[in-house]
Amino acid sequence: MPADRPTASLTRETHDVEALIIGSGLSGIGAAIKLREAGVRDLVLIEKADDLGGTWRDNTYPGCACDVPSALYSYSFAPNPEWTRAFAGQTEIRAYLRDTAAAYGITPLVRFGVEVTRAQWNPREARWHVETTRDRYTARFLIAAAGPWHEPLLPDIPGLEDFPGEVFHSSRWRHDHELTGARVAVIGSGASAVQFVPAIQPRVGRLHLFQRTAQWVLPKPDHRVPSAERWLMRHVPGAQRALRNAEYAALEALGVGFRRPGLLRAVQKVGTLHLRATVKDPRLRRALTPDYTLGCKRLLLSNTYYPALTRPNVGVHATAVEAVHGSRVIGADGSGADVDTIILGTGFHILDMPIGRRVFDADGASLDDHWKGSPDAYLGTTVSGFPNAFVLLGPHLGTGHSSAYTVLEAQLDYVAGAVRHFRSAGWAAMDVRPEVQAAFDAEVQQALPSTVYNAGGCSSYYLDGNGRNSFSWPWSTGRMRRRLADFDAEAYAVTSHTESHTESHAEPHTGLHTDRYIDGQYTLAREVR
Known part of the structure; x- marks a missing residue:
């Protein structure tokens, strides 16, 4: 949908919330559940459609089903014993998402038929200012949970x-x-x-x-799946x-x-x-x-x-x-x-994510302006210049073999840890340091050439418009889960509530965390500057 769609009403209210989540698919629902567990009670999900479910709401074509086993294609904290097939169909998956959202009290938090048109960081207030097709919002945290599989890629074919x-x-x-x-x-x-x-x-x-x-x-x-x-x-x-x-x-x-x-x-x-x-x-x-x-x-x-x-x-x-x-x-x-x-059957805008044109930093530069065709995020989750914002199922976290739920839950552990630390420390803003993000990106790009994603001899949606792999995670999901298990506060420049300008209150930044396999063993090494 175009970003300049007419508003539904001439009267627009402004709502202040602690967290605003864009999207109510599996990422948005999971984020809402985990944020509430982290103590965030005042949150809202903005959903442009009239129902939740994300890609499993939109894709209703004949034969639509998952290509990941059902038991793994679900939240670990909300297992479903009623899957009727080893690989669930679209109808069952959509019902599972609806039931989970209802069971955890998320459905009443969704604003249906509302689309985010612009979100911009306001450093003076340390809040996100969000424009939608209905109302305005200010939010401490912004979670982009629209995912990469919802905007159809329409080919430019003459005639x-x-x-x-x-x-x-x-x-x-x-x-x-x-x-x-x-x-x-x-x-x-x-x-x-x-x-x-x-x-x-x-x-x-x-x-x-x-x-x-x-x-x-x-x-x-x-x-x-037999009844027994x-x-x-x-x-x-x-x-x-x-x-x-x-x-x-x-x-x-x-x-x-x-x-x-x-x-x-x-x-x-x-x-x-x-x-x-x-x-x-x-x-x-x-x-x-x-x-x-x-x-x-x-x-x-x-x-x-x-x-x-x-x-x-x-x-x-x-x-x-x-x-x-x-x-x-x-x-x-x-x-x-x-x-x-x-x-x-031409796929979706995977790496040129539509959300990139609607989220802006304090100076009015969009995510797209920052990325210049190659999406990048620290641990696939936070982007320098966009404080208090998280991208779910974002750059660098794609795998060719595992479940999106495995990736998502690893990210949600990190986001929940960040929010808990943020609240307990009394921060107003947290922004990943550009050198930390750059080091992570360099680490990923160094590892990718030997993987099948880059060395397999094909052209795929893993490669962005610049020919760079901005999609794939080059290691195991076990390593991903370990890397995202604990929030690393020193990777961020932070602002306290008493300040009017950004100043780090973490320990002096002495190095970058990088994890590596050495002689077959997983280690955590510190590169001292």
């Missing part, structure tokens, strides 16, 4: 806007548009398309998949925790290969065998075979995608789309298809 039929993005699915017997072009072959293509293939008359890049697709170990297992999860103490730990260990074992790409050859062989077993046509198999190392792009799971592409009513165009001429979609290789519906 697309003049297409006479129906065009929609997979995250804005047109359920009122009849696909039975339709001639459909799907542009994109990523995580969403892998799920909705098999779901719509039996209904459409003809389906043309325009695939710019072949994807590695592994078998999905999904199944219905759900009973076990409800009644046997520790059963859910044991399942969660087992699934976490399995994904972390896979993650070792992301840091040492040579180890992924065995997993890649599984993908190759899966493709050979399901696609017998050698020409189609060649078109679907990736030319990069598994893990370089997001890892995909499906038992139905490859079989769907072998059906007589499906054509695979191993090419990008060059243009749309009337009702005809033209590929860069010259192939084409006459269609009456175009579905865009």
